[in-house]
Each structure stands twice: as structure tokens, then as C-alpha cells.
Amino acid sequence: AMVGTISLYDGQGERQHTTYIAAAPERGRDTFLFRMQREVEQVKRLYPQAHYQGLGDGAAENWKFLEPLTHSQVLDFYHAAGYLGKVAKALHPRRVEYQQAWMDTHCHILKHEVGAATRLLTEMEAIEPKRLSQSVFSGLTDAITYFRNHHHQMHYAEAVARHLPIGSGVTEAACKVIVKARLCGAGMKWKERGAEIALSLRSLTYTQGRWQQFWSKINRYGFTLAESLH
Template sequence: MPVTFDLHQLELPIQAAIDDFEQHADVNQILNQLRTLVIQFVEDLVACVIQQKLFCQEFLATLKTLAGKSAFRFNGYKKTSIRLLSGRSIRIMSPHFKPIAPKKRGRKSKKRKAKNGCHLGLTYSGFIDRTSILLSSSAIQAALLCPSFEIARQTLSSFGIEINVKTIQNLCRDLGTQAIRHRSEITLSERDYVDGRVLAVFMDGGRLRERIPKRGRRPVNQKRQGYHTDWREPIQIVIEWLNDDGSRDKNALPLYDATLDGIDKAFDMLESYLLQINVTKADKVAFCGDGARQYWKRFSILAQQLNIKEHYEIIDYTHAKQNLFEIVDKLPKKMGAKAISKTFDQWKNDLWQGNLNAIKRQIRGLIKSPKKYKEAMKKFKNYFEKNNHRMQYNTFREKGLPTGSGCVESAIRRVINLRLKAPGTFWKRETAETMLFLRSTLLCGRWNLMLKNILLANRNEWKHCH
């Protein structure tokens, strides 16, 4: 059945805006007026189209079939409100579904039960919590990219979207909760294949402050309970597809994710991602990071569990040089700055070539102080000798493998530091986890993939990419 609409209703408001422009001659004002008029007209038109679709008996039959698969039943039409483009609330009638209550014997409870129904027709049509995915996406991206939710609200307002801070926060929570259910799959596509490819996996930790409420009663002389602001270490994961020369394949989107739930959860996430992209078909996999033992004792175990054909463990060359400088700092000052600098350059070259024995011999020959010699050798044995196989940088370069983990350092800065590590910012754990996932998805270029897969998931048509 066609939807009727009257374009003539726009004539008078448009003419009024034009007449106003002749008085004030402000192009920005007339643009704002016309934008508001057009958006409101489009919203009213689309609301009519949606309402007609929701009343369609064939569509209702489809919804009933879909609801039955999840043990929900049709509960009649109910009034509700939706948001489409501008944040304006529009009232419609929508088919409501509620869970099928299990049959129970005995007396019925008189306790009030929480509302647990859903408007399946809206969800099927591309809404998240009665807000269009288009509007949700705009609001959430503003919240992710702006320094605060309030600045996000102001930015959205300048584009004609009027929603308050609480609504923006709720949209972030709702979208994040829905996406995280399929965390290792929701951002993937059929193009994320690894057959015969070289993969690089990077992992490192960032910093943010968690907001933890204080226990006990609120002090009498204080209005609020108060909270602790302990530092936490979110773990950042980056997966990249490499070319034969070791450079990043610019035609393949990288994978970003981060979690605040500790190193074990981070490796569980990494394992899920690698399973989804079928890492066993990869030609080679390189695991890169700094010298933190918590990573290296798990990488080899993970490679065995996933039956990876050929894997390499690589300590970031820059981190290795920084640790090498700690030994250089033990050299006697009487050598002179020029000689020490020359020695450091030689050692960096030896480190690149994997010639650690040459460095060890020079440590013995140059450092005469027993105390400093002992400290230098302790550092050399614990860091360099134990990680010798992870420091064959020249060999790695020849094999087309990375020698540094700069991409994960960059990801930490962009995903964590620029938003979640802001001064005076403290996060509840659940909110921080949602923001870490959503910012990772947005900044690695997989945002639209996630939105597309969420829509398909809501229609119960979404299938695993692999």
C-alpha cells in the first residue's frame, strides 16, 4: 500500500526562511532552518513507512516465526517512541513480544516482575533500543572521538542532533553490550582470509584509572559515598596482514581490540580471533611485543594449541635497544662520551645481527667495577641470553617479518590514551570495557562492518564469516 505525503506543506516554511534571509542575510541561519525542516519532514515520512510496515500482516507473521525460535510470543500492539535522525521522539504503535512463561504449579506469586518484552519489529528494521542504527552510530562515534560525553552532545547539537548526555551513554552501553556478545566475530568479513598469508600479532599494555566505590557507610559530613581511583592495565591487541617484504598490507584492515579483564582474558580473546580467521591456514605468524614475561610464556602455548604451521616470537627492537642502554650506562665514565657512544653503536649493530656473544665479550673487557659488572651481566643474562631466539632481527627482516611493535604502541595511544587516560577521568569497569572495544573497532576501520553484522544478527540471518 503506497504511503501518501504532501510536499506542498514545505512551501510556506521554506518561503518564510527565504524571507528571513532577505532581512538578516545570514546563510548559516537559513541553512539551519532548512535543515531542521527537511529532517523533520523526512522523519515524519519514514515514521509513516515504518508504521505501515509494522501493521503489515505478512511482516507480523515473519516476526512471530522469528520470535517463536527464541521462546517469545506476540503480545499485541503497544505505544512506544522511536528516534530516527535528529533525536526527536516520535510515537508509533509497535508489535510487542514477551517471553513465554514456563508453566508452574502451586500458588501464583503476587510480586511485580520487571518488564522483559521487546519490540522485535523495530529491532528487525534496524533499531537498537528504539533508536535507528544511523542515529546511534553518529552519537556513539561522537562520544568515542570527543574528549567527553558533554562535548559529544555539543558537537551533535551543532549538526542538528539533539540528545542529552544520558541518552548518549545509554546508546554506547546498548550497542557495546550487543556487539560484545559476538566480540571475536562481529567485526569480521569474508575478506579476512589468511590462506598462505603472513600474520603479525602484537600485544602490549596501556594505563587507565578505574572508579571503584568505597565500601561501608557514607560519612555523615559527605554528600557522596566516594570512590577509589586505582590504575589498571588494559591489554591492547593488534592483528595485521603483511606483504612479502614485511610491510603492512594496506588492502587488509587490521584488527584491534582491548580488554581490562587481565592477561588471561586477553589471550582468550586473541585465541578466539585467530580461530575465527582460521589461523592454521596462515603461512607464518609472528608474535611481537616488549620483553614482558607474561606475554612470552603464553605465546608458544597458544601457537601449539592452534596448530600454527610456523610461528616466530619477536621482541621489539626499540625495547631491546633501551635495555641494552642500561648496560651501556654501566661502562666507566673515563672512557669518554665519544667512545661510549661508539661502543653503543657497535652493540646495536651486533644486536641486529644476533651476535650477542660479541657484546658479552666486550662487557667483560670494558667494565672493571665488580659491582657494575655484576649488574651488567645480570641484565645481559636475564634479558638478552634468555631471549636470544627472539632477537634475530636480521633474520626476521630477511624472512619478511616485523622487527618492531610500533603499531601496537600507536594503537594504545589512539585507543586508550587519547580518551580513556585523560587527566581526572575515572571509569567504571563495564563502561571502560565497552569503550575499549568500540574505540578499537572504530579506529581500525571496522565500524561499518560491525553495524552491518549487528543488523543481520538482529534478523537472525547473521552467520559466521568463516
């Protein structure tokens, strides 16, 4: 299944509202992306002066969708930080305590220093690979590739200074609450239509005010509209 969120934050970085969008699996994600884009455009009509930031993991299709709709794009900090663990192993392959110390220091640097991602990439590329085991070298290579592909989306210090979010925890939590808690119970089996209806209703109930809006339209237009909302 697919889940997206649109969150509104105040000037101090406190989340004020979240709209949840969920859909059953589909080839190409066209229906889900159409609904996401419709929701984003509605929010932008309500708040035309706001800054819109796209936030996600490293999947290329996420950025293809988000870039035209947002002013800035930020890679989830915790995905990026996870790759620093691979670098720490390459630098200190036999000293776990050194690995943790390096991780703590450089996660802080990545989060709070302007240009940190580019400097970290340079440091990774300078590591001598000859003394590394195959698995550690493979991890280092993965980290270098990840930072090469996404360092332009790792402007965490600037985002933090503007009180903008740098983690996709809201969406990841929605995956658990909206989808897994409802569809993945013991012995459950779903047809696509049933899953789609369940996820649509669950998204309505978890988005503040949407359930009331839904029933207001039902009362006004009848159940034909309800069928078109799925």
C-alpha cells in the first residue's frame, strides 16, 4: 500500500495539521499520485505564501513527483545518517566504540553545519579501501554512492535554522497506523477494492476535520458522491 502526508508547521517548527492520503497497491501509482497532487494544490491555494518543502527517502520516483510541487527538497535525515554507520565501520573496522564516537560527532556535523554533506563525501572518497573486508568496502561504496546522488538534498543546517522538518517520521508513522494496523492483522486477506475503501476511510478519520466534511457532503449530495471518493 502507499501512504503520503501533507503537514502544516508554524514558524517555530511545530506541526499544526496533517492530511493523510493512502491507497492500495497499483502499478505506476497513478491514482495515488493524482490524489496527492490534488491535495497539495488545494493546500497551496489556501496558503499561497507558504514555503513548501518535499521530504522523503532516496527513491527517485518520490523526487520526480515532489520537485515540481515544492520550493525545496530535503532527504530524510535518518536515512542519510544510517549510511554514516557504514563509513564509521570503514574508518574503525575493529573498534566499535570508535565507530559510535565518530557517528555521534558526524551526525551532529551533518545536521548543523552548512555544506557538511559535501565535506563528508570528500572524506569518504579519501578512505583507503585496501585494508577493508569485502563487506565493509561494499558498505562504504553504498554510502559514497548515496551521498553522491543526494548531497544536494542534505541541506539540514539551513532547514533546521528555518524550523523546517528534516525527518519523515510523520509519514513512516502513518504507514504503521493507517495501513499496517488496519490491513495486516492475523489471517487478514484483502481484495484491492476492499483495501482501497478501508484505506480511504482510515485516511478520512485520521485527518482532522475530514470525517465531518465527508458526512456533510453525504448529507448534501447523497451516497453517489461517497462512491466517487474512493
